[in-house]
Amino acid sequence: EAGVAQSPRYKIIEKRQSVAFWCNPISGHATLYWYQQILGQGPKLLIQFQNNGVVDDSQLPKDRFSAERLKGVDSTLKIQPAKLEDSAVYLCASSLSGNDQPQHFGDGTRLSIL
Amino acid sequence: GENVEQHPSTLSVQEGDSAVIKCTYSDSASNYFPWYKQELGKRPQLIIDIRSNVGEKKDQRIAVTLNKTAKHFSLHITETQPEDSAVYFCAASKGRGRRALTFGSGTRLQVQP
Numbered sequence: 001e002a003g004v005a006q007s008p009r010y011k012i013i014e015k016r017q018s019v020a021f022w023c024n025p026i027s028g029h030a031t032l033y034w035y036q037q038i039l040g041q042g043p044k045l046l047i048q049f050q051n052n053g054v055v056d057d058s059q060l061p062k063d064r065f066s067a068e069r070l071k072g073v074d075s076t077l078k079i080q081p082a083k084l085e086d087s088a089v090y091l092c093a094s095s096l097s098g099n100d101q102p103q104h105f106g107d108g109t110r111l112s113i114l
Numbered sequence: 115g116e117n118v119e120q121h122p123s124t125l126s127v128q129e130g131d132s133a134v135i136k137c138t139y140s141d142s143a144s145n146y147f148p149w150y151k152q153e154l155g156k157r158p159q160l161i162i163d164i165r166s167n168v169g170e171k172k173d174q175r176i177a178v179t180l181n182k183t184a185k186h187f188s189l190h191i192t193e194t195q196p197e198d199s200a201v202y203f204c205a206a207s208k209g210r211g212r213r214a215l216t217f218g219s220g221t222r223l224q225v226q227p
Contacts, residue, residue, distance in 0.1 A: 004157075033214060042120075042203050042217030043158065056214055091157070102148060103215065105157040 002026065004106035006092050012112045018080035021109045025073070025094030031055075033103065034067055034077050035091040043091055049075060050097065079111075087113045116141040118206050120218025127194050128226050135221045137204035138186040144206040147180060147187045148215065153200045161202075162189070194225045 005024040013019050025032050030051050035043035046065065048055040052072040060067070064083070069075040079086055089108040095101045117140040127133050139147075148163035164171045164178045164187065171178050175194075180187040191198055201222050205215040 040220070042118075042205070042220050043215075044217070045214045048214045102160050102163060104160070105150075107157045 004092055004094050004104055006090075006106035006109055008109055009107065010110050010112075012114065013082055014114050015084055016081040018078065019082055019111065020076050020078045021090050021092075021111075023075045023077070023092030023106060025075075025092070026104055028096065029094035029104075030072070030097035031095045031101075032069055032075050033093040033095075034075070035093065035105075037089045037091055037108070039088070046077070046090075082111075082113050084113050087111060116144060116206055116208070116216040118204060118216050118218045120204050120221055122221060123219065124222045124224070126224045126226060129194060129196060131194055133189075133191045133194050133198070133223055133225075135189045135202055135204070135223075136186060137188070137206075137218050138184075139206040139216075140185070141206070141208060142182075142185065144208045146207045147178070148205050149176075149178060149189050150203045150205065150217075151200045152203065152220075158203060191223075194223075196225050196227050199223055199225045 007022050032049045034046040037043040046060045047057040047067045049069040052069050067077045089110050091108045092106045093103040095103045120137045145166035150158035151161045152158045162176050164180050175192045177190040201220045203220050204218040207215045
């Protein structure tokens with residue numbers, strides 16, 4: 001089966017600019033996650049969707065980050081305006097709903113803020 | 115919220131030796147504990163997971179043990195090979211159908227040929 005697809009792979013922007021990332025989960029996976037992975041650290045959850053509804057966005061910096069999954073399939077994550085500390089890899093993951101299903105990750109988008 | 119601590123941060127072993135990575139978690143309600151392997155510039159890949167109703171699980175050269183009382187779990191790799199070199203992350207989550215993971219800080223494993 002096709003894995004989790006993300007684009008772009010790399011993005012370089014200046015601080016205060018905006019940027020958007022796209023994720024297409026594995027077909028049939030109802031749950032979608034966005035994680036932020038800062039260099040040398042483990043991934044940190046930003047937001048979790050179940051179909052097109054938000055399950056957990058408690059760690060999303062809502063003054064600058066937004067995410068949507070309008071049709072319950074692919075998702076976009078946006079940062080506006082970007083700060084230097086947003087430099088990280090943004091990972092998307094998906095899983096089947098319920099019943100202890102594992103998460104499968106995409107290759108991520110490496111974001112560099114100048 | 116959940117807090118997961120992972121040790122050691124770096125681990126160097128000789129090819130053929132065993133490697134052990136340990137994690138502790140804070141939330142006694144956590145019930146799912148996966149381990150991911152991440153090679154440089156690549157996606158985290160699930161290598162093994164364990165649920166709280168099981169104390170140990172093996173898959174070829176990889177095993178995971180869980181001690182719910184002490185709230186810690188460990189990854190054991192036997193007969194290490196150079197291709198095992200990577201960063202390994204433990205994680206924990208709780209709740210049926212709500213599998214958002216809290217990750218440890220990672221262990222960089224280097225297997226010397």
